[in-house]
Amino acid sequence: MPDQSTDQNTNNNLLANRIILVTGASDGIGRAAAKCYASHGATVILLGRSIEKLESVYDEIVSDGGAAPAIISLDLTTATEENYSELAETIEDEFGQLNGLLLNAGILGERKPLSQYSATVWQQVMQTNLTSPFMMTKALIPLLEQAESASVIFTSSGVGRTGKAYWGAYAASKFGIEGLTQIWADELANISNIRVNAINPGATRTNMRATAYPAENPTQNPTPEDIMKPYLYLMSDSSRSIQGQSIDAGDFTL
Numbered sequence: 001m002p003d004q005s006t007d008q009n010t011n012n013n014l015l016a017n018r019i020i021l022v023t024g025a026s027d028g029i030g031r032a033a034a035k036c037y038a039s040h041g042a043t044v045i046l047l048g049r050s051i052e053k054l055e056s057v058y059d060e061i062v063s064d065g066g067a068a069p070a071i072i073s074l075d076l077t078t079a080t081e082e083n084y085s086e087l088a089e090t091i092e093d094e095f096g097q098l099n100g101l102l103l104n105a106g107i108l109g110e111r112k113p114l115s116q117y118s119a120t121v122w123q124q125v126m127q128t129n130l131t132s133p134f135m136m137t138k139a140l141i142p143l144l145e146q147a148e149s150a151s152v153i154f155t156s157s158g159v160g161r162t163g164k165a166y167w168g169a170y171a172a173s174k175f176g177i178e179g180l181t182q183i184w185a186d187e188l189a190n191i192s193n194i195r196v197n198a199i200n201p202g203a204t205r206t207n208m209r210a211t212a213y214p215a216e217n218p219t220q221n222p223t224p225e226d227i228m229k230p231y232l233y234l235m236s237d238s239s240r241s242i243q244g245q246s247i248d249a250g251d252f253t254l
């Protein structure tokens with residue numbers, strides 16, 4: 001599937017002149033993706049709810065020689081359509097373009113049987129993991145459409161493909177993400193230069209994984225930095241023909 005002629009891992013200008021928004025850029029996989037995109041020449045927009053944590057990612061990117069990122073503070077659990085419209089306006093005013101969107105932010109919710117699952121937590125998880133990516137993509141499509149080619153990447157999970165006990169709203173939200181990816185891809189394929197795909201990171205050494213599996217030895221899982229190849233591939237021109245796919249990071253080779 002990947003275009004073997006492009007050595008994405010050694011080309012530091014692979015994403016030059018691209019503006020890429022990463023949600024959940026303050027920690028875990030989103031933080032690693034933002035740093036990876038910046039190290040390949042992109043200007044990244046770091047979106048999260050903690051300014052302090054986003055500033056530390058900003059500092060790391062700048063000290064590594066990357067372009068100065070933008071920071072946007074937004075709580076995706078409570079954000080409204082108006083907030084997403086304002087986000088689109090801010091990006092248009094500040095950058096005049098958007099080439100990539102990584103919808104990575106997510107929350108775990110409760111690890112409980114559905115019969116005991118809190119309806120309030122259910123709604124928070126659905127809002128953060130599924131409704132927010134829908135609303136944000138909807139608001140940013142007009143800007144992405146103006147790019148010569150643009151990439152939207154959703155974040156799935158193994159429990160979004162096979163239902164598993166005690167994964168509640170998280171699993172349901174990721175099933176939704178798989179569907180959302182396919183619907184956007186099918187709707188945009190023939191009328192725009194936007195490609196829409198998903199990545200299932202697989203077990204990755206982050207705070208979320210440690211919370212979900214407290215008894216696990218974290219060092220048995222890859223770090224976020226270890227799984228960046230599909231994130232880079234789907235954001236780069238090598239993946240221009242890839243549409244509506246859900247890629248397992250663990251199976252990806254390039």
Ligand code: NDP
Pocket residue numbers: 023024025026027028029030047048049050053074075076077078104105106107128155156157158200201202203204205206207208209
């Ligand atoms: P982390 O918990 O380490 O990081 C999640 C990120 O999302 C943080 O930056 C967090 O911000 C941000 N975030 C959470 N809630 C909100 C909110 N309401 N508003 C704005 N930002 C928010 O998780 P991972 O890095 O592990 O997960 C990233 C994605 O990968 C998620 O979608 C997850 O479901 C998926 N995934 C992860 C796997 C794994 O093994 N790690 C496996 C399969 C899928 P803050 O720093 O403020 O908490």
